[in-house]
Each structure stands twice: as C-alpha cells, then as structure tokens.
Amino acid sequence: MSIEELDSSELGTMEYWETSYSREIYNYNRNGDVGEIWFDEDSQNRIITWILKQDSIEEDDRIIDLGCGNGMLLIELAQEGYNNLLGVDYSPKAVQLANSIKNDRKLNIQYAVADLTNLEEMKKLGIFKIVHDKGTYDAISLCPDNSKQKRDLYINSVLNIMDEKSLFIITSCNWTEDELILSFVDKFLKKCTIPTPSFKFGGKVGNVVTSMVFTKK
Template sequence: MEDGNESPHGSTSEPEEDRCSEEDFGPSKLGTKEYWEDAYEKELETFKDIGDVGEIWFGEESMSRVLRWMDKAKIAENAAILDIGTGNAVFLVELAKHGYKNLMGIDYSAASVELARNVLLAEDLMDVTVKEMDFLNGQGELKGFDVCIDKGTFDAISLNPDNAKEGKRLYVEALKDALKDKGFFSITSCNWTKEQLLERFSEGFEFVEELPTPSFKFGGKSGNSVTALIFKRVL
C-alpha cells in the first residue's frame, strides 16, 4: 500500500506474504472513498472492454481459506451471508459456485456496485443482491446475517485520513447489528495482528479460531503478514 503503487487487493500472481507490511499502517488515500471510486471506475472500464474482473483482494487463497472454514463449520447453503466491501463481487461468485444461495454484497463505491452487477450478470447469478451502501451508516438496514465476511474493508477504514478512530468504532457497532446471535464474522487483515483484532472485537464477539496464512521469518523471529480470524457474535 505504498504511495504511488497502492493496492490492498493483491493480484493472483503475487505471493500473499508480499502484499502487506508494517509500514503500510497510517493515514492513506486507501482509506478514502475517492480512491476506491477511481479504482473501480478503471476496473469497470476494463471489464467492459475485455471481460477482466480485476484484482482479487489478497488473492485467490484468501477466498479458498474462508470457504474451507465454511465447509468445516458446516455453514448451511441457505445461510444469510454478507460480503462487506464486495468490490468486484468475485468472492460472491465463488460463494454462489460453492452452493450458497442467500448472498448479499455491499460497497460504498457506486462504480464497485456497477462492476459487481456486471460480473454477476456475466456469471448468470441474478439472485445475488448487491447494494450501494456504506457499512458504517447502514441505518439499521443490515440485520439477521448468519455470516459476515471482510477481506480488507476494516483495513481501509483504519486508513481513513479524516476520522479512522470513529470509523473503527462505528464498524464494530454496525457488525453487532448485522449479525445474528451466534452468527460468524470472518476477517482478513494485513494491517492488524491477531492480538489487536482480538482486542478490537472483544466486546460482543467470541474468538473462534485463526485460519492459517503464509508465514515469514526475519531476524530469528517468525510471523504472519496476513491475519485471518473467525469470531462469533455473542449477546
């Protein structure tokens, strides 16, 4: 996410461990709606021109890892699933191909929503709902989800140059409202460690498990540049 070459998506050709670093954290244009509107306008033009859906946030493995967990957790095919910050809707496509039937994606970028709808149309997935909506200001519209999935949206909110602290607080409250009691929350992050996420989601959520991500060694110490955790909503 360095200036001039910023993207938290990560294309499928890049190793996942190369996409995030400790230096990425801090105020950034990646936390602005203008940045994403421009990025998805370009991806929309590319999709219309050549049918390329664009980059996959954190790569294909980030989707596969969540899908493997959903299989293990025996998430029902009719479970209500929300993709927070759906982008190009590629994860919604994978969820639908995996057999899930009650899917919704939201994004505050109008260009993202148009791209997502075009991608879903091309895949003949007209039963998948996509809405232009700011997750932080859903005004109670998002309710009753069995699973909420975030791959990088909380990261982007954390980079907002204007009021990241308030955005993070609103995110937690919005997530509490969106999930059913005992509903699951899957988060993939490159800005936050496991310990930081456990602290952030300590109120109203119960930690379930950490999903395996690529590890690295440096200076005799090992760690993970991407964190993927599962939480459960508890009242």
C-alpha cells in the same frame, strides 16, 4: 489497552475506490478482466474452504460480504451452491462492476450500496449467519478523517447484523491477530484463526495476512 491508529492513506477514501473501480469497469468491459482480488486468490480460497467445512452453515443461510468490491468471493460461494448472498460497498462503481460480473455469469447474488459506518443504513439489512470482510476494516482503518471513530462505527454495524449464531470472518493485512483481538474484544469472542502462511525474519514469526473468526458476546 488500546491499539495505535494506522497512518492514514488514500485507500481510506471513497475517491480512491471510485477511481479504482471506474478503471476496473473499463477493463472488464474491454477484456473481461474482473480486477483485483485483495490479498490474492489463496486468501479467498482459504476462507471458502473453511466455510465449506462448517456443518452449521446451510446453503440458504444469509451471507453478507462487507466492502465486496468486484464481488469475487460471493461469485465463488454462489458457484459452491450458496444462494442467499448479499454484497455491500460504499462505492457505487464497485457495485456496478459486481453486478456486471454476476449478471454475465447468471448467478443469484444481490448487491447494494451501503456505508458500513452508517449504523441506521446497516441495521436495515437484518441479521446474517455469516458476516465476511476481506480488506474493508483495513481500508476503514486508513481513513484520513477520524479513523478511530470510523472503526468504532464499523464494529457497531457488524454487531447490529449478527445474532448469537452468526460468524464474523475477517481477513486483514494491516492488523495482526493480537491487534484484531484488541479491536474486537469488548463485543466479540474469538472462535478460531484460519491458518495463513507465516514467514520468519530475525527469529520472529509473522503473517502477511491474518484471517480470524469471531462470534458475538
């Protein structure tokens, strides 16, 4: 069984993100506004709370945030004591913004420009205990230029930076839990779903965002 591709959108293009982060850099320099935290701070807090509860995760474990944007998830993790943090984004402007914010807060976080659909570039980063994504698989799925191929490259990139102990945490607003499972089922095992608020409409229960944790098969 396969999933139906999403309609493409400008959110699936580098130009969109470069323009958006240029504006956010301008705002940050003017008034200290760090910009958008995608799917709101509650989604981010649910993930951080889940990570904090895992006895298997040590403060010096390697953690990568895929498509880190302004880096606010890593900022929160750094403030909780995690000290081996890397954020990657294909938008140089996102990395510039993230670096400014962490430098101003004097936190120990590394950032790099990297394209998740570039397998060789990603492989060089090594293995991580936590591989985190909030909204980036969504953005890649909206790519106007062969989204299916881009999604497959992304999935292989994620696999290449995981070992059998790694956890892949993904939050999506475009894909349901069932669709995420279908996307990843060949190469990943579902570990759990991180509960998110649900709504009921016409007798059907749905979620605005879905957060899931997978391990490598």
